[in-house]
Amino acid sequence: MLQLIYVSTARSSETIDLDDILAKSRRNNRRDGITGLLHAKGRRFLQALEGDVVKVEAAYARIAGDPRHFALVVLSRRLVEAREFGDWAMATDDGSGTAVAQVGKLVEGAAPSVRGTFEGFAGMRAA
Numbered sequence: 001m002l003q004l005i006y007v008s009t010a011r012s013s014e015t016i017d018l019d020d021i022l023a024k025s026r027r028n029n030r031r032d033g034i035t036g037l038l039h040a041k042g043r044r045f046l047q048a049l050e051g052d053v054v055k056v057e058a059a060y061a062r063i064a065g066d067p068r069h070f071a072l073v074v075l076s077r078r079l080v081e082a083r084e085f086g087d088w089a090m091a092t093d094d095g096s097g098t099a100v101a102q103v104g105k106l107v108e109g110a111a112p113s114v115r116g117t118f119e120g121f122a123g124m125r126a127a
């Protein structure tokens with residue numbers, strides 16, 4: 001299956017409703033067998049998507065065309081044997097000081113470089 005990780009920046013002109021994004025994402029992802037993690041820090045997003053290659057690429061194409069964010073940069077696109085981010089239709093953290101621990105748990109099974117990226121992002125947030 002495909003694991004795709006990207007970062008993006010929220011448009012400053014938009015008021016980002018994370019709950020709305022998550023609700024829709026989880027509905028779609030459940031339908032498509034996609035799981036992953038969405039990390040939001042200030043205006044920055046870091047997201048991991050895992051699932052069937054065609055489904056993940058289709059979801060990413062939709063996400064990339066979403067005017068609520070821009071400057072998407074794919075950090076990693078690799079085939080994985082099993083999900084590394086758990087079974088969440090789209091996990092996130094609540095922005096509290098426990099973000100590092102939460103992300104740490106979710107990325108326990110991920111490749112070292114992937115884990116480092118997420119832990120670094122979460123750590124910056126907690127700092």
Ligand SMILES: Cc1cc2nc3c(=O)[nH]c(=O)nc-3n(C[C@H](O)[C@H](O)[C@H](O)COP(=O)(O)O)c2cc1C
Nearest residue numbers: 021024025028029045059062063064066068069090
């Ligand atoms: C940061 C961010 C992450 C998103 N993540 C997902 C996602 O994981 N799955 C998804 O279907 N849509 C996601 N979306 C929403 C898509 O951009 C798009 O609005 C949605 O897929 C459209 O669904 P619909 O065609 O069913 O209305 C995300 C949007 C943003 C801004």
